Amino acid sequence: MSKEQRRAADCHRLPSVPGFEVAVAGALRSHRAQVWSVKMSMRSAPTLQQLAMHSLLSNPSLAISALEDVPVLLFPSLFLEAYLTESPELETLKAALDGLDLLVAKKDRPSRWKLHVLDLRSAYPNIWKRSYPHMMRVSCPDILPEEPTARPGSEKPEEQQPLMIVADLTIKDGPQDAFQAYLLGWARKRKARVQLCCRQLQILSPSTHQIQKALRAVRPDSIRELVVNSFWHRETMKRFAPSLSRMKNLELLDFSKMSAHVYTSRSRNFWYSRKYAAHLGQLQRLQELRLHDVFFLRGQLPAILRSQTPLKTLSLTACPLKEADLRFLSQCPCTRRLKHLRLRSLLMADFSPEPLRALLEHVAGTLETLALEDCAITDGQLSAILPALGRCSQLRFLSFYGNRISMATLHSLLSHTASLGRLSQGLYPAPLESFLPPDWCLGHIHPEAFAQVRARLAQAWRDSGTTQKLQICTDFCHRRHKGQFYSLGSDGYWVVTHEALPALSALPV
Structure with a gap:
C-alpha cells in the first residue's frame, strides 16, 4: 500500500x-x-x-x-x-x-482519553500527561507539589480527578493580558473540577483587589517562585501576608519596595514587622530569599529564617539590618550551605567585624559568589575578615565596590584573593588615593591620582600571577542599575565602560 x-x-x-x-x-x-x-x-x-x-x-x-x-x-x-x-x-x-x-x-x-494536565508555560510547550497523578510525579515534579500519602480506600476514582492547568502568571497595573484574565475568571468558576497551578507568580501591582482576585483562582501550594516588585503599603502586606502561609512549597521569594510609614511611630512599625516576619517564617522550603528596600527586616531575621532547609541564595539590599542579624546568620543552620550571598547598601560602618568574619567562616566551604557592596566597610573591618575570606575555596565571583578603603588595604585584599584558584572575576572600589582630600567624600575621581593608582594595581596584578578579571568601579547608581567600570586587559591596558551593575541572578558562576 x-x-x-x-x-x-x-x-x-x-x-x-x-x-x-x-x-x-x-x-x-x-x-x-x-x-x-x-x-x-x-x-x-x-x-x-x-x-x-x-x-x-x-x-x-x-x-x-x-x-x-x-x-x-x-x-x-x-x-x-x-x-x-x-x-x-x-x-x-x-x-x-x-x-x-x-x-x-x-x-x-x-x-x-481524558486530559489531566495542560501546561501553558512557555518553557514547557509540549508537556501533556494523562496518567494523573503518578506520571506527573515521575515526569514533571516541578508542577505538582508533594501530596501526603492517602489512606487505603480513600483514593478518588480517576474519573473524578480535576483538570490541572499550569501557567506562569503576572499581576500588573494597566491593561492586563486578555487571555490570562479570562483564564483566571474561567478557573475561579470551575474550582470543583479545575485546578489552576502557577509555578512562577509575579506581582507588579499594589492593588489588593487585583492580587486577592488572582489568588482565589490559583492553587497556593503550587507556587514555587514569587516575585513582588511594586511599592506596597503596610496594609497591602497585612492583607497579603496570610496567603504566604498557604504557599507551603515556595522556594524563591523576591520582595522589593516597602518602606516604613514616616508618620507612624517606631513601635507601631515594629509591630507590623513582627506580624510579617511570623508569616514569612512559615516558608519551610525556601531556598532563595531576596529582600530589597523593605523596612520589616531589622531584627527579624531569626523569625523569618526558622526553617532548617538550607538556603542557596541570600540577598539583602537597602534594608535596615542589626549587628545581631549578622551574628544570627553566622550561626543559623539554614545558611550552612549558602552559595550566593549579597549584602548591598547596608549601614555597617559601626558594626563589629566579628559577625561578618564568623559568617564567612560558616559558609567558606560552599560560597561561590560574594557581594559586599556599598556597605561603608572600613579598612579595619576588611582587614579583620580577610583571613576568613581567604578560606572561601569555592569562591568564583567577588564584588566589593562602593566601600572606602585605602590602596594598602586594597592591595592586601588582592593578595588574599589571588590564592583562590576558582575566582574568575573581582569587582573592587577605587581606593581613597584616587581622590583629592576635599573631594573623596563626594566621589569625584582625580584623573592624575587615579592614573597612578591604576598603574600600581596593574603591577600588583602581574606580580600575583592571578588570572582573575580585575575591574574597578568608579561610579554607580543603584536606581538605574548602571555603573562605570575600568577593566584591566591581558595586555596591561585599562578599558573604561558604562554597563549594568551585576544582578545576583546573572553573576558569572
Whole structure:
C-alpha cells in the first residue's frame, strides 16, 4: 500500500463530525498539493492531523463552531497549536477553554482519553500527561507539589480527578493580558473540577483587589517562585501576608519596595514587622530569599529564617539590618550551605567585624559568589575578615565596590584573593588615593591620582600571577542599575565602560 493510500485509509478511520469534516477536506486538498514538492525536497510530508489543525486555526469561525465535535484525542494538540501560534485569536482560545470544560465534565469518555494536565508555560510547550497523578510525579515534579500519602480506600476514582492547568502568571497595573484574565475568571468558576497551578507568580501591582482576585483562582501550594516588585503599603502586606502561609512549597521569594510609614511611630512599625516576619517564617522550603528596600527586616531575621532547609541564595539590599542579624546568620543552620550571598547598601560602618568574619567562616566551604557592596566597610573591618575570606575555596565571583578603603588595604585584599584558584572575576572600589582630600567624600575621581593608582594595581596584578578579571568601579547608581567600570586587559591596558551593575541572578558562576 502506498503512503497516499495509507493516509486515505487513516482519513476514513477519523470520526465523522460536521466542522471537523470541513477541516479534513481542506487538509486533503492541501496535502495533495504538497506531496510532490515535499518529495522533491526529501522532507517528510505533514501529517493529515497537522494539516487539519492548520485548516481549523486559519479559519477562527470554523474552529469555534467545530470545537465541540473535535475528537478528544486531537483536542490537546489543537489547543496547544492555538496557544503557541504567533498571534493567537482570543476568541478561539476562549472557545478552546470552554471545550476543555466540556471534556472534563463528560463522564462517559474512556479514562485513557481524558486530559489531566495542560501546561501553558512557555518553557514547557509540549508537556501533556494523562496518567494523573503518578506520571506527573515521575515526569514533571516541578508542577505538582508533594501530596501526603492517602489512606487505603480513600483514593478518588480517576474519573473524578480535576483538570490541572499550569501557567506562569503576572499581576500588573494597566491593561492586563486578555487571555490570562479570562483564564483566571474561567478557573475561579470551575474550582470543583479545575485546578489552576502557577509555578512562577509575579506581582507588579499594589492593588489588593487585583492580587486577592488572582489568588482565589490559583492553587497556593503550587507556587514555587514569587516575585513582588511594586511599592506596597503596610496594609497591602497585612492583607497579603496570610496567603504566604498557604504557599507551603515556595522556594524563591523576591520582595522589593516597602518602606516604613514616616508618620507612624517606631513601635507601631515594629509591630507590623513582627506580624510579617511570623508569616514569612512559615516558608519551610525556601531556598532563595531576596529582600530589597523593605523596612520589616531589622531584627527579624531569626523569625523569618526558622526553617532548617538550607538556603542557596541570600540577598539583602537597602534594608535596615542589626549587628545581631549578622551574628544570627553566622550561626543559623539554614545558611550552612549558602552559595550566593549579597549584602548591598547596608549601614555597617559601626558594626563589629566579628559577625561578618564568623559568617564567612560558616559558609567558606560552599560560597561561590560574594557581594559586599556599598556597605561603608572600613579598612579595619576588611582587614579583620580577610583571613576568613581567604578560606572561601569555592569562591568564583567577588564584588566589593562602593566601600572606602585605602590602596594598602586594597592591595592586601588582592593578595588574599589571588590564592583562590576558582575566582574568575573581582569587582573592587577605587581606593581613597584616587581622590583629592576635599573631594573623596563626594566621589569625584582625580584623573592624575587615579592614573597612578591604576598603574600600581596593574603591577600588583602581574606580580600575583592571578588570572582573575580585575575591574574597578568608579561610579554607580543603584536606581538605574548602571555603573562605570575600568577593566584591566591581558595586555596591561585599562578599558573604561558604562554597563549594568551585576544582578545576583546573572553573576558569572
